[in-house]
Amino acid sequence: MAVYTDITEGDLGAFLRNYSIGELLSYKGIAEGTENSNFLLHTSTGPFILTLYEKRVEEADLPFFLGLMDHLAARGISCPLPVHRHDGGTIGTLAGRPAAIITFLEGMWPRRPTVVHCREVGKVLAAMHLAGADFAMTRKNALAVEGWQELWAASRERADEVAAGLTQEVDADFALLEKEWPDHLPKGIIHADLFPDNVFFLGSELSGLIDFYFACNDLLAYDLATCLNAWCFEKDMSFNITKGAALLSGYQSVRVLSDAEKAALPVLARGSALRFMLTRLYDWLHGPDGDLVVKRDPAEYIRKLRFHRSISSVQEYGLS
Ligand SMILES: Nc1ncnc2c1ncn2[C@@H]1O[C@H](COP(=O)(O)OP(=O)(O)OP(=O)(O)O)[C@@H](O)[C@H]1O
């Protein structure tokens, strides 16, 4: 994560008096990530992550996100657990932002995802979809087609400054997606942001998932399409069909896709690429700058979108 909101030692000390996690030894801001402000805390009982929730996270959604982590962990999906305060709650206020402490997850996210990583991610994604089936709370996807339209309305005028011809390309994507977006496919809890930096490994073993702050109820296959985008392209933006095949077969070793889900993958992958291009474009044009804020380049997703527009069959993703 980034650091948008800074904290003082005094405020942090007062905040920590609500918890039984020992004495604070040190804390520092984590530069990685884009959405919230994160700090690594070391206390006399071990490491913890402190998160201050920023613009894209609604305070009213926090019980859903934190409750989901508890639910999934209880069903064998490794993820951080929210730490409870003396009053039983998990959400407090620090430096004027809603804030929570979660347990520290060991592992490293893969800087260069391999075929083995892709297969493991496919498996855990499907396991998460099954484990989420009996989660009692629901949350609408704020970044579904309507949310994309708002981002586009706020960025469209300056889109061609970022890439020549982008306005026309994206207008055409919207025309197609509004017509062809499927709504009859299996739905459930999705992670909605399962990028390599949100999946930790110890060696080749997956050690857990983090960052559930986009999780919501939506099409399960849309989550898989997001992983195709995030895990299976090479640095030169070519699609690696072997990684695609590993991701899809890993997924199907746990949850089999219906024929309708398979057929919808190209449109879902195109929609997912558009979603990430748009949040990046919006932040590129409007987001704050700062030493501990890393902006993500929309160009990567402009190229992925072009790939999905060229697909003529789902076999091109590695589906056998
Ligand atoms: N529970 C955890 N255990 C260990 N490290 C963590 C944990 N949660 C977050 N981190 C660290 O913080 C970094 C950013 O976290 P996270 O991905 O949740 O941030 P974010 O701002 O939501 O980022 P993005 O949405 O861009 O992926 C991670 O890469 C990791 O280094």
Ligand SMILES: N[C@@H](CCO)C(=O)O
């Ligand atoms: N994973 C996102 C950032 C968080 O939404 C991206 O790479 O654009």
